[in-house]
Amino acid sequence: MNVLIVRTSSMGDLIHTWPAITELKTHYPNIRLSWLAEDSFADIARLHPQVDEVLTLSWRRWRKGLWKPEVWRELGALRRKLRESSFDLVLDSQGLIKSALPSRWACAPLAGLDWKSARESLASLFYDKKHAVSRKLSAIERNRRLFGLSFGYAPEGEPRFGVRQGARPAWMLSGRYAVLLHATSRASKEWPEAHWVALGEELSSRHDMVTVLPWGNEREKARAERLAGLLPAAVVAPKMNLIEAAGLLGHASAVIGVDTGLAHLANALNVPLVAIYTDTDPQQTGVVETPWATNLGHIGQCPTVGAVLAALKTRRDWT
Structure with missing residues (x-):
């Protein structure tokens, strides 16, 4: 199964998605996961070892130059890439218009939060399958619930981020x-x-x-x-x-x-x-x-x- 997760920004929001991805891959280890993120936060998506591919957009830059031909060329290239990737399911876990719109470009079944659960209610109008998740929950638990409802399992236990520390910086001397x-x-x-x-x-x-x-x-x-x-x-x-x-x-x-x-x-x-x-x-x-x-x-x-x-x-x- 080829799945696209859409969570474009910001840093904390992407990190809060990690436990849901860890849990999803525990239930379905053969799923191939792609992640669409804002280019400035793409490294956060790349840090999770269960993410196979990271696709990027540059909405923060694009929205300041929508009259420029090069912006529309980049938008068109992303739209073609999403359409040609043949995803079996797209899950927009952000619940914003800016995430729902590129999610729809993939031309695949699209899941997300319902009218009362999404951060921007209008985003739910883009989704084929809508799920109710309480807004009173923490961001991590909202993600876990949404993933569970979308893929047919119940989240259990404490959240596990599933990432590993990188190399100690070469410029940092030894010691504590x-x-x-x-x-x-x-x-x-x-x-x-x-x-x-x-x-x-x-x-x-x-x-x-x-x-x-x-x-x-x-x-x-x-x-x-x-x-x-x-x-x-x-x-x-x-x-x-x-x-x-x-x-x-x-x-x-x-x-x-x-x-x-x-x-x-x-x-x-x-x-x-x-x-x-x-x-x-x-x-x-x-x-x-x-x-x-x-x-x-x-x-x-x-x-x-x-x-x-x-x-x-x-x-x-x-x-």
């Missing part, structure tokens, strides 16, 4: 290190810089850890450099792709991060993780709590440095 994920999509979700400095000082002085500060844009790079200048043993990470970021996170002795996709990636790799929430509900957007990972904070709450350290010390593999 903690990754501080200070960057997030909006200012209201940030943790105070003074807290990051106090945390880094504690990790360095009491636990002999180098702190590593990743970044994704120039504003985040400036903050990483500013924080590194205040810490006793800190490294500003070079610009990384998502495969390289997975290698950095997978070999870390600890990861502390705000509400960001990389925290979910660390969650999938089973490293000691504390995820910090100040403006979102961790019941909806938090990491999956495991012996390695926990959530702290809530809307309008800002966890203290002491609370973060205390939570970190209770995580499995913390030394």
